[in-house]
Amino acid sequence: xxxxxxTNTPEIQPNIIxxxxxxxxxxxxxxxxxxxxxxxxxxxxxxxxxxxxxxxDLEGHKEQTPNRNPTALDVYSHMRFMGKELxxxxxxxxxxxxxxxxxxxxxxxHRTGDPTANLPTKPILPKQPANKSxxxxxxxxEVIEKELQEFNSINQQALKSIQKKFPTMLIDMEDxxxxxxxxDLTPRRAYQHMLESLLDERTERSLFIRVQKQMxxxxxxxxxxGPKEYMRDLLDLHFKARQLSNAGTIDAxxxxxxxxxxxxxxxxxxxxxxxxxxxxxxxERRLQAAHKLEQQTEHAALLQAxxxxxxxxxxxxxxxxxxxxxxxxxxYWTKHLARLHQDTPTRNRANMVTxxxxxxxxxxxxxxxxxxxxxxxAYNAVLQQPPPDIPSVVSTNPSYSPTPQQTAAVQQSAIAFxxxxxxxxxxxxxxxxxxxxxxxxxxxxRxRxRxRxRxRANNANASTERIQWKCWCYTCGVxxxxxxxxxxxxxxxxxxxxxxxxxxxxxxxxxxxxxxxxNRWFDPVTKRGYDSPTSST
Numbered sequence: 202x203x204x205x206x207x208t209n210t211p212e213i214q215p216n217i218i219x220x221x222x223x224x225x226x227x228x229x230x231x232x233x234x235x236x237x238x239x240x241x242x243x244x245x246x247x248x249x250x251x252x253x254x255x256x257x258d259l260e261g262h263k264e265q266t267p268n269r270n271p272t273a274l275d276v277y278s279h280m281r282f283m284g285k286e287l288x289x290x291x292x293x294x295x296x297x298x299x300x301x302x303x304x305x306x307x308x309x310x311h312r313t314g315d316p317t318a319n320l321p322t323k324p325i326l327p328k329q330p331a332n333k334s335x336x337x338x339x340x341x342x343e344v345i346e347k348e349l350q351e352f353n354s355i356n357q358q359a360l361k362s363i364q365k366k367f368p369t370m371l372i373d374m375e376d377x378x379x380x381x382x383x384x385d386l387t388p389r390r391a392y393q394h395m396l397e398s399l400l401d402e403r404t405e406r407s408l409f410i411r412v413q414k415q416m417x418x419x420x421x422x423x424x425x426x427g428p429k430e431y432m433r434d435l436l437d438l439h440f441k442a443r444q445l446s447n448a449g450t451i452d453a454x455x456x457x458x459x460x461x462x463x464x465x466x467x468x469x470x471x472x473x474x475x476x477x478x479x480x481x482x483x484x485e486r487r488l489q490a491a492h493k494l495e496q497q498t499e500h501a502a503l504l505q506a507x508x509x510x511x512x513x514x515x516x517x518x519x520x521x522x523x524x525x526x527x528x529x530x531x532x533y534w535t536k537h538l539a540r541l542h543q544d545t546p547t548r549n550r551a552n553m554v555t556x557x558x559x560x561x562x563x564x565x566x567x568x569x570x571x572x573x574x575x576x577x578x579a580y581n582a583v584l585q586q587p588p589p590d591i592p593s594v595v596s597t598n599p600s601y602s603p604t605p606q607q608t609a610a611v612q613q614s615a616i617a618f619x620x621x622x623x624x625x626x627x628x629x630x631x632x633x634x635x636x637x638x639x640x641x642x643x644x645x646x647r648x649r650x651r652x653r654x655r656x657r658a659n660n661a662n663a664s665t666e667r668i669q670w671k672c673w674c675y676t677c678g679v680x681x682x683x684x685x686x687x688x689x690x691x692x693x694x695x696x697x698x699x700x701x702x703x704x705x706x707x708x709x710x711x712x713x714x715x716x717x718x719x720n721r722w723f724d725p726v727t728k729r730g731y732d733s734p735t736s737s738t
Contacts, residue, residue, distance in 0.1 A: 409448035427535035492524035678712035
C-alpha cells in the first residue's frame with residue numbers, strides 16, 4: 202500500500218505532523234473604524250479613572266494668608282496676584298492665558314495690549330457625535346471636551362483660593378445648608394461682590410489719593426538688578442489705580458515721571474542722571490516716530506490693496522496711536538542704572554542718601570520731638586504743684602507793718618522754694634531722658650563746621666554692628682525698630698489706627714514699597730543694606 206500522507210488509515214495517522222495553532226497574546230480589533238476607536242463606554246471609563254489636575258498650587262504662599270477684615274486695596278492686591286498666576290497656567294497659548302476669568306474688559310485689553318479685544322467665553326461642548334461619525338468629528342469633540350474640563354478645574358480652584366484668602370467675604374453667597382458656593386459663580390463675579398460691600402464713592406476717591414501718594418513717594422534703592430523691583434512695585438500700585446478709575450486716572454507718562462523722580466532721589470551723580478534722562482527722551486521720540494511710520498505704511502498698503510480690488514471693504518481712516526514703551530523704559534533704565542551702581546566706587550556709595558538712611562533720620566527726628574513733648578509735660582507738672590506754706594506779707598489790718606525779721610524769713614522761704622523747684626525740674630528731666638540715654642549710643646555726627654569734630658568723636662563710640670530689617674509698620678513699611686502699634690511717626694497713613702494688627706505677610710493695605718529690604722542687614726557705617734551680617738553685597 203503506497204505511503205500517502207493524505208490518507209486517514211491507522212497505519213499512517215501517527216506519522217502525520219499536525220501544525221500547532223498560533224495563539225496571539227494580544228487580541229486585535231477586527232476593524233479600525235471611528236466607531237471602534239471612540240466607544241462611549243471606553244470614554245466614561247477613562248474619565249472616571251483620570252485624576253483631576255492641580256493647576257493652581259498656591260498652598261503656603263504668603264498671598265494666601267487668610268484675611269478676615271480686608272480693605273478694597275487688599276482685594277485688589279489678591280486680584281493682581283491671581284491674574285499673574287492664571288496668565289501662565291493651563292494649555293492656552295494666547296496672551297493672557299486664563300486671566301480673563303477675573304479681568305474686566307478694560308483690564309483684559311490692557312493685559313493683551315489690544316484695544317479692540319473681547320473677553321473670551323467659556324467653551325461650549327457640542328452634542329456627542331454618533332458612533333458612525335468620522336474621525337475628525339470625534340477629534341474636534343474630544344478637544345473641546347478637554348478645554349471645558351480644564352476651564353472648569355481652573356475656575357473651581359481659583360474660587361477656592363479666593364474663599365481661603367477672604368473666608369468671611371463670600372458667606373452671604375454660600376449655600377446655607379452645605380456651605381458651598383453656587384456652581385455658576387465665576388472668580389470675576391466673586392471679586393465684584395466683595396468690592397460692592399467695601400467701596401462707595403467717597404471711599405474710592407480716598408483710596409485713589411492714597412495709592413497716588415504711594416506711587417509718588419515710592420523709593421528706589423540702588424542695587425545690582427536696577428529698577429526692576431521698583432517698577433514691579435510701581436506697576437502693582439498702578440493696577441490698583443486702574444481699578445479705581447471712577448475716581449481718577451494715571452497715564453503712562455505720569456508713571457515715567459514718578460519713576461524718573463525716584464531715580465533722581467537715589468543719590469547717583471546729578472550730571473550722570475541728567476544725561477541718562479536726556480538720552481531716554483531721545484530714545485522715546487525715536488520709538489514713537491518708528492511706530493508712527495509703521496502705522497502709516499500699513500495704512501498705505503491697505504489703501505493700495507483696496508484700489509486694486511473693487512470688491513474690497515472700504516479702508517477706515519488712519520488713527521495714530523501712541524506706542525506703549527513701558528518695556529523699553531524698564532529695559533533702558535535697568536541696563537544703565539545697574540551699570541552705574543556697579544561702576545560707583547564703594548567709598549562713594551556710603552555718601553548716597555538711600556531710603557534706609559532717610560527712614561532712620563525720620564525716626565530720630567520723631568524721637569527728638571517725643572522727648573521734647575515729654576520734657577514740656579514734666580515741666581508743666583512741676584509748675585502746677587502747690588507752693589509750700591509761706592508767711593503772707595500782706596495783712597488785713599491796715600495799721601500792720603511787718604518787722605525786718607519777718608521780711609527776711611519770707612525771702613528765705615521764697616529762695617528755698619525756688620531751689621526745690623529747680624531740683625524737681627532737673628529730676629523730671631533726668632527721668633524723662635533715662636530710657637533714651639540707656640538705649641542710645643549717640644547719633645552719628647552729620648554736622649558741618651565747628652561741630653564736625655564732636656560728631657566724629659561720638660561716631661567713634663557708636664556701635665558699628667549691622668542691624669536686621671525685621672520690623673514692619675503699616676505707615677513706614679519695613680524698618681529697623683518698630684512695628685505698627687509702636688509707630689511714632691507724626692504723619693501716619695490714613696487708616697493706620699484701624700490696622701494695628703497689620704504685618705508684612707498681611708499688610709491690609711499698608712506700605713509695601715520697602716518689602717525688598719525684609720531680612721536684609723543695615724550697616725550704620727556705610728548706610729547700605731547687605732544680605733548677611735558679614736557679606737559685602
